[in-house]
Amino acid sequence: MSTVVVREIARMRRMAEEARRAGRSVGLVPTMGALHEGHAALIRRGRAGSDFLVVSAFVNPTQFDRAEDFARYPRTLEADVETCSALGVDAVFAPAAEEMYPAEPLAFVEVAAVSEHLCGAFRPGHFRGVATVVSKLFHIVGPDRAWFGEKDAQQLAVIRRMVADLNFPVEVLAVPTVREADGLAMSSRNRRLSAEERAEAPALYRALEEAAGMVGRGCADAGAVKRAALARLDGHPGMRLEYLEVVDEGSFQPVERITAPVRIAAAVWLGQTRLIDNVFAAPALSPGGTSTAPGAGSA
Ligand code: AMP
Numbered sequence: 001m002s003t004v005v006v007r008e009i010a011r012m013r014r015m016a017e018e019a020r021r022a023g024r025s026v027g028l029v030p031t032m033g034a035l036h037e038g039h040a041a042l043i044r045r046g047r048a049g050s051d052f053l054v055v056s057a058f059v060n061p062t063q064f065d066r067a068e069d070f071a072r073y074p075r076t077l078e079a080d081v082e083t084c085s086a087l088g089v090d091a092v093f094a095p096a097a098e099e100m101y102p103a104e105p106l107a108f109v110e111v112a113a114v115s116e117h118l119c120g121a122f123r124p125g126h127f128r129g130v131a132t133v134v135s136k137l138f139h140i141v142g143p144d145r146a147w148f149g150e151k152d153a154q155q156l157a158v159i160r161r162m163v164a165d166l167n168f169p170v171e172v173l174a175v176p177t178v179r180e181a182d183g184l185a186m187s188s189r190n191r192r193l194s195a196e197e198r199a200e201a202p203a204l205y206r207a208l209e210e211a212a213g214m215v216g217r218g219c220a221d222a223g224a225v226k227r228a229a230l231a232r233l234d235g236h237p238g239m240r241l242e243y244l245e246v247v248d249e250g251s252f253q254p255v256e257r258i259t260a261p262v263r264i265a266a267a268v269w270l271g272q273t274r275l276i277d278n279v280f281a282a283p284a285l286s287p288g289g290t291s292t293a294p295g296a297g298s299a
């Protein structure tokens with residue numbers, strides 16, 4: 001069956017309900033379109049893990065903190081539908097902004113603490129916009145399962161917490177970050193990089209890998225780990241640092257001593273383009289094979 005493009009909320013709801021009534025499980029992969037191989041990885045998991053698979057492609061205005069970023073965000077619906085079709089997606093949900101927000105919204109979903117630091121600190125309202133639109137998509141599609149990328153690890157943590165706290169009957173599944181051969185995390189924004197910026201971009205991942213390696217080798221001092229990563233970025237004058245943090249894997253709160261699994265996350269600017277990336281790191285194991293920290297290793 002070919003992929004159907006759905007523009008209306010009522011029709012999307014009806015199609016998903018019909019699938020459910022026919023005993024089919026419903027899957028959702030939320031995206032902002034401009035699909036690349038990172039999205040394709042989520043869609044393949046979704047295809048294997050659900051009977052009726054919906055990919056949403058919606059550039060959500062309420063999660064942009066800068067109007068210029070929203071205006072410049074790539075929109076490639078025709079190509080996205082082709083990609084979805086090739087991957088066996090049942091429906092692409094691509095509503096207009098007026099369909100999703102017919103009036104100025106007054107109700108929002110806010111996930112405290114998890115959204116406080118990192119991107120939350122630098123992009124006011126961003127995670128409120130994300131949590132609100134994902135909750136709307138969950139209400140419209142009613143998925144049994146939804147797939148999200150670790151590329152946006154803080155977003156994943158926000159969604160997991162929203163689902164847990166608000167009892168959404170959805171299983172949230174994480175997909176590892178898909179990277180270019182040189183390590184750069186795939187992103188719809190990468191296509192905005194100039195040739196020089198693109199050449200500098202992989203330095204971000206290399207710095208994060210360096211930091212994760214230090215943690216793996218037993219360094220528990222988050223400050224030292226950060227300094228080593230920052231030293232790696234210093235050789236790249238074209239790259240402007242927004243943040244680089246070591247945060248607890250569960251709470252996304254900054255840590256000073258690394259005694260449990262952490263995310264090392266960073267945001268940088270290359271010219272007009274903002275890139276984010278993150279890596280997982282766990283404290284070194286003791287010679288006995290158990291973690292040096294209670295509770296560590298339970299990623
Ligand atoms: P976006 O279209 O950027 O909002 O992303 C939609 C979904 O795709 C989110 O769950 C992202 O985390 C995920 N995603 C984006 N880029 C990648 C990537 N390089 N690897 C894995 N997942 C990704």
